[in-house]
Amino acid sequence: MGTIEEPDHDTRELLLDRIRETPGISFGALMRSLELNEGTLRYHLTYLERKELIYSRKKGRRRVYFTSACPSLSSGVHRKLTREQRRVLNLIKESPGIDQGSLLSSMNIHKKDLRGIITKLQDEHLIWEIENGNGVSYEYITREKLVNEILLDLVERFLKGEIDRNAFLSIKRWLDDNRENS
Numbered sequence: 001m002g003t004i005e006e007p008d009h010d011t012r013e014l015l016l017d018r019i020r021e022t023p024g025i026s027f028g029a030l031m032r033s034l035e036l037n038e039g040t041l042r043y044h045l046t047y048l049e050r051k052e053l054i055y056s057r058k059k060g061r062r063r064v065y066f067t068s069a070c071p072s073l074s075s076g077v078h079r080k081l082t083r084e085q086r087r088v089l090n091l092i093k094e095s096p097g098i099d100q101g102s103l104l105s106s107m108n109i110h111k112k113d114l115r116g117i118i119t120k121l122q123d124e125h126l127i128w129e130i131e132n133g134n135g136v137s138y139e140y141i142t143r144e145k146l147v148n149e150i151l152l153d154l155v156e157r158f159l160k161g162e163i164d165r166n167a168f169l170s171i172k173r174w175l176d177d178n179r180e181n182s
Helices: 005-023 028-032 039-050 075-080 085-093 100-107 109-122 143-159 164-181
Strands: 053-061 063-065 128-131 133-140
Touching: 005 028, 005 039, 005 053, 005 063, 028 039, 028 063, 039 053, 039 075, 085 100, 085 133, 100 109, 100 133, 109 128, 143 164
Parallel strands: none
Antiparallel strands: 053 063, 128 133
């Protein structure tokens, strides 16, 4: 099976476009507007959710769909990546906390080349570099991880007195709502 970047998946591109145009669109509305059968639609939506290009949530009895809130998770960024960059990104997704040595042995490339790939993925805000006692490891940035990091920073600023209680509660409420939507 190909990737979203390949032209043989026009259905996924149509789905992404429709969800971008109509945030919160329901499964039924997608099915009707794109004239897809239930099985085909469910298959492609599941694929897009696994790739973190979209997310869904329950709204009453219906499931509604949104494009990823993180710009780095949009399909446009993934199109800009080379094959080697996508391979490294997939390794990091599959093995959170993978270190440079493991990436080097899995990829069979030079350290300098890996450093360039890592820099590109960081510049696109797709991965984090995490320093630990044994060196560095890498993690793919998901919506939930991003919300958690923002929340930790928010709590720290509140405890230091850098933001007032009302601002803290307002931002925290927004973050909690966005965590639930992921």
